[in-house]
Amino acid sequence: MNDVQTPNAKIKPVKTVSTIWFVPLIAVFIGCWMLYYQWSNEGAEITINFSTAEGMEAGKTKIKSRNVDIGEVSQIELNDSGDGVIVTAKIKKTASKFLVSDSLFWVVSPQISHTGVSGLSTLISGVYIEISPGKSNKESEQFDAIDSPPLTPAGTPGLHITLNSNDQFAYKKGDPIIYKGLTVGQFEDIYFNFEERVVYYNAFIKAPYHQLITSNTKFWDVSGLQFDLNADGISVKTGNFETMLTNGVTFGVPDGMDIGDKIGERSYYDIYESYDAANDERYRRSIEFVVLVSDSIRGLSVGAPVEYRGVQIGKVKSTNIALTRNENKLTKADFKIPVLISLQPGRIGLPDNQEGENLMLEQNVYWIKHGLKAVLRTGNILTGSLYVDLQHNKDQPISKIEQYGEFAIIPTSSDDFAQITTKAEQFMDNLNSIPLNDLSNNANQLMLDVAQTAKELQSASQSLNKLLSQVEQQKISSELNKTLQGINNLTKDLSSGSRGYEDLRTTLNTLTATMNELKPLLNQLKHKPNSLIFNNGEVSEPMPIKRNGATQ
Amino acid sequence: MKQALIVFSLSIMLITACSSNNTAKTQYYLLNSPTLNKASDNNNNNKPVVIINLLELPEYLRQASLVLQLSEHQLHYAHFHMWAEPLQVSITEGLLQDLNAIDSHHNYMPVLNPQQLTSTTEVILKINAFHSTHQSQAILTGRYWLKEKNKNNAVKVHNFTLTADLNANGYPHAVEKMRAVITELANDIRKNMAVDTLNTAN
Numbered sequence: 001m002n003d004v005q006t007p008n009a010k011i012k013p014v015k016t017v018s019t020i021w022f023v024p025l026i027a028v029f030i031g032c033w034m035l036y037y038q039w040s041n042e043g044a045e046i047t048i049n050f051s052t053a054e055g056m057e058a059g060k061t062k063i064k065s066r067n068v069d070i071g072e073v074s075q076i077e078l079n080d081s082g083d084g085v086i087v088t089a090k091i092k093k094t095a096s097k098f099l100v101s102d103s104l105f106w107v108v109s110p111q112i113s114h115t116g117v118s119g120l121s122t123l124i125s126g127v128y129i130e131i132s133p134g135k136s137n138k139e140s141e142q143f144d145a146i147d148s149p150p151l152t153p154a155g156t157p158g159l160h161i162t163l164n165s166n167d168q169f170a171y172k173k174g175d176p177i178i179y180k181g182l183t184v185g186q187f188e189d190i191y192f193n194f195e196e197r198v199v200y201y202n203a204f205i206k207a208p209y210h211q212l213i214t215s216n217t218k219f220w221d222v223s224g225l226q227f228d229l230n231a232d233g234i235s236v237k238t239g240n241f242e243t244m245l246t247n248g249v250t251f252g253v254p255d256g257m258d259i260g261d262k263i264g265e266r267s268y269y270d271i272y273e274s275y276d277a278a279n280d281e282r283y284r285r286s287i288e289f290v291v292l293v294s295d296s297i298r299g300l301s302v303g304a305p306v307e308y309r310g311v312q313i314g315k316v317k318s319t320n321i322a323l324t325r326n327e328n329k330l331t332k333a334d335f336k337i338p339v340l341i342s343l344q345p346g347r348i349g350l351p352d353n354q355e356g357e358n359l360m361l362e363q364n365v366y367w368i369k370h371g372l373k374a375v376l377r378t379g380n381i382l383t384g385s386l387y388v389d390l391q392h393n394k395d396q397p398i399s400k401i402e403q404y405g406e407f408a409i410i411p412t413s414s415d416d417f418a419q420i421t422t423k424a425e426q427f428m429d430n431l432n433s434i435p436l437n438d439l440s441n442n443a444n445q446l447m448l449d450v451a452q453t454a455k456e457l458q459s460a461s462q463s464l465n466k467l468l469s470q471v472e473q474q475k476i477s478s479e480l481n482k483t484l485q486g487i488n489n490l491t492k493d494l495s496s497g498s499r500g501y502e503d504l505r506t507t508l509n510t511l512t513a514t515m516n517e518l519k520p521l522l523n524q525l526k527h528k529p530n531s532l533i534f535n536n537g538e539v540s541e542p543m544p545i546k547r548n549g550a551t552q
Numbered sequence: 553m554k555q556a557l558i559v560f561s562l563s564i565m566l567i568t569a570c571s572s573n574n575t576a577k578t579q580y581y582l583l584n585s586p587t588l589n590k591a592s593d594n595n596n597n598n599k600p601v602v603i604i605n606l607l608e609l610p611e612y613l614r615q616a617s618l619v620l621q622l623s624e625h626q627l628h629y630a631h632f633h634m635w636a637e638p639l640q641v642s643i644t645e646g647l648l649q650d651l652n653a654i655d656s657h658h659n660y661m662p663v664l665n666p667q668q669l670t671s672t673t674e675v676i677l678k679i680n681a682f683h684s685t686h687q688s689q690a691i692l693t694g695r696y697w698l699k700e701k702n703k704n705n706a707v708k709v710h711n712f713t714l715t716a717d718l719n720a721n722g723y724p725h726a727v728e729k730m731r732a733v734i735t736e737l738a739n740d741i742r743k744n745m746a747v748d749t750l751n752t753a754n
Contacts, residue, residue, distance in 0.1 A: 516616035520578055520631040540630050542620055544726035547688035547717045 017462035043071070048105050048129070050145045053085040055109060055127035062128045063089050064108075070131070071096035087145075089129070094539045102134030105145040113174070118149075148173075151188050152204045158185070159210030161263075163219055163249065165271040170199070176248045177203055178222065201271075204229040216253050216260030218278035219271045223247035228274070229383050237274070254279040277303075280315065283346035288317065289364070290404040291374040291388060291412055292336035300376065300386040306341045308390045314343035316388060321405070338404055341374075341388055365408070371397045373413035453508045578632045581618065581727045583642035583734070584649060599659040601671040602745070604651070606644045606663075607678045611625035613639050618723055619683040621691075627683075633723040643679065646731060650738030659747065672698065673748075674699040675741060688718040692737060698748060710744055712737060 053076050055061075063071035069170055071091035079086050091099060109127045110119045128144075132153050152158070177185035185205035192199050205213055224244055228235045253259055272278035280303075293300075297319055306314040318340040343360060351357035357464055362371070371393040379387045395411055402409045457522065493500040524531055612619060616638075617629035641653070644662055651660040661667055679694040693713040700706050714736045716729040 517578070518633060519616065520634075523629075523631055541631050542622060543630070543633075543722055544620055544684040544718050545688055546720045546725070 008448060012182045014214060025108050033286040041093055044096040044099055044141065046089055046099055046143065048089065048143045048145050049085055050085050050088045050107070050435060051077065051147065053087065053168060055107065056087065057297065061126065063091065063131060064128050065095070065098065065131045065133065073129070098131060098133035099139060099141065100134045100136040101138040101140040103143065104132040104134070104135040104150055105143050106147070106149050107145065151186055151283045157207035159205045159214060160265050161203050161205060161213060162268050163203050163271050164198050164268060166198045171201055171247050172530055175246055177205065178248055178250045179209060179212060213251070214253065215259035216257050216265055217251050217269065218254060218281060219249050219251045219269050220275050220278040221271055221273060222250045233380055242481055254282045257282050283344040283352055285346065285352050286314065286344045287357055288340055288342045288407050289339060289359045289410045289415055290407040291339045291410050292404065293376060293412060294334065294336050295376065297337050297339060299384040304385065304387045306343065306388040306390065317342045340407065349435050365394065368401055368410055369398060370394065372410060373414050374410045578634060579723065580634050580636040580721065582636050583639070583727065583731055584646045588690050593726060599657060600673070602658045602660045603663055603665065603668055603671045603674040604644060604647055604660055605674055607676065607677045608638065609640050610681070612743055613682060621683055621685040621688060630723065639682065642736065646734045647738055650735045651742060654738060655742045672701055672744070677695065684718065684726040684730065689715045689732050690718065690726055691715050692733040696741065700748065708748065712740055
């Protein structure tokens with residue numbers, strides 16, 4: 001072993017870097033990666049302008065879309081002018097695609113209104129900011145919040161229309177638009193045009209009901225309960241339950257009209273007072289005449305029907321045309337009230353155009369010349385409402401048609417106008433001439449007679465009562481006798497020594513004997529209930545024993 | 553074969569287990585034996601009529617079981633030994649039999665009798681006890697009143713306690729002895745009747 005020469009070690013300087021240096025290197029790498037991760041996932045920072053920051057807290061208030069958290073408020077501060085607040089919020093990167101220019105932001109807080117109750121959960125969790133993502137392609141980082149949730153979320157299928165009314169109806173945001181009782185849309189926005197003095201409403205009709213809106217569609221008011229008192233009587237109308245409490249409009253195509261053509265976005269429609277008003281609007285063409293009334297026009301309202309033999313052919317357009325007197329002098333004769341009526345060719349089957357209009361005018365002029373007269377008649381006795389009736393009076397043809405301003409005059413039948421008053425006067429006269437005193441005397445006499453008769457009737461009924469009670473008593477006493485006889489017979493049957501009694505006794509004795517028979521058994525059973533089945537031979541019971549030492 | 557034998561013997565055992573060999577039967581007793589009846593024809597209408605009026609029996613005798621006194625204050629109602637007829641009837645009957653047999657001077661009748669109105673004397677009997685006792689005796693205690701109509705309804709009271717020793721075990725013998733004490737009572741009544749009659753004669 002010692003012969004083997006040990007080789008000499010060859011020493012080389014170490015050139016490699018120590019592995020310990022990998023540790024800080026890895027740490028630096030992880031740090032960089034974390035920074036990058038944080039930066040790449042940070043998401044977008046947006047600013048939203050609110051009028052107030054009520055209920056919001058930095059670092060706490062969430063931003064949600066359909067109840068999913070997509071961000072958080074990081075800072076709240078007043079704007080430069082001090083009339084609002086700027087809320088800075090961080091949105092998760094995954095949700096940053098919703099941050100487009102037409103996205104809407106609003107604060108969700110508890111709300112109670114006629115349209116319902118919403119946001120109750122925020123009573124406990126605190127308010128949050130809801131986002132309704134828009135459809136625009138343009139990204140944005142600055143938004144103006146809206147005060148209340150949009151009634152119709154962006155992108156909802158349906159149709160926007162503009163309604164207008166210059167009447168006394170007022171609608172609020174959220175008021176319903178109903179169709180055959182269904183709520184198919186709602187009012188979204190209100191705009192008052194100062195120049196036209198007309199209120200415009202932006203309304204939205206949900207799909208698929210927007211297909212119902214055509215060029216011939218008419219809108220009318222169905223707010224609350226509508227009581228209508230007119231020449232035809234009383235009518236009560238309402239929409240659905242919601243519109244009984246709030247305002248609302250409904251729509252439809254009047255009977256007999258074409259459905260009409262399809263319409264585009266933001267079409268204009270008038271809101272009429274009622275279906276009838278809307279229905280009347282179907283006739284666009286009309287010819288106008290004046291009727292000079294020498295009697296009271298109280299009860300004759302604008303819109304009152306003009307009838308020809310019971311068929312409505314037009315309506316009263318104005319009851320007292322504004323007059324301009326050229327001469328400042330006294331009128332000698334009495335003054336006749338001019339009533340403007342319009343006759344609509346569409347109502348009598350003529351075409352609703354210029355041709356129909358001409359035809360109707362010619363026809364009426366012909367008739368007026370041959371004695372057509374206008375008469376005011378009472379349509380409804382309760383309300384006293386009047387209508388205009390056109391009737392032929394062939395005895396009084398006229399040669400020339402008079403004019404009132406630009407309108408032709410339909411002559412009135414004076415007798416007929418006075419008719420109402422005359423009849424009323426006659427009625428009053430008749431009423432006066434009734435011999436009321438005689439009548440009342442007669443009535444008194446009659447009452448006395450009646451009283452006398454009643455007295456007699458009373459005495460008669462008393463004697464009848466007496467008679468009946470006598471009969472009743474006799475009957476009762478005979479029945480009582482019979483019953484007593486029966487009881488007697490029965491007691492005889494059961495008296496001592498009788499057969500019935502003996503039978504009873506025998507039965508009772510038998511029963512007693514049976515009971516005596518059963519007594520030991522019952523005693524035994526009482527003592528030992530199972531002894532009937534399990535008899536262990538214990539039958540011993542005390543018995544008399546003989547005296548000690550005694551022998552028998 | 554062996555197995556069949558075991559099954560057979562087992563079923564026999566099971567069947568016999570259900571049987572009982574010792575069944576007690578209810579026994580019925582008559583106080584007055586019809587076979588010992590001394591048919592005496594005492595229907596002599598000439599003899600003075602004495603009415604025997606047995607007052608209501610004590611509660612414990614108004615039922616069918618024979619009664620055995622077990623100690624001073626304890627009674628036992630026999631389970632299987634019963635009277636065939638109510639004691640109220642049989643005591644009266646026995647007494648009448650005995651009295652009519654031994655007294656030839658009077659005609660003894662029960663109460664509620666057609667001849668009641670013609671009676672001269674009425675014996676009103678009240679029985680307090682009538683049973684066999686733990687002292688091996690048949691006992692009859694009570695009192696009776698002799699009511700003589702001839703003497704303005706004068707009443708004499710007589711108490712009695714009559715016993716007879718039992719010479720054999722069992723209820724049949726006890727009943728026999730109980731019948732015997734009734735006869736003793738009859739003798740007692742006859743004796744006192746005789747004394748009264750004698751006094752009346754004097």
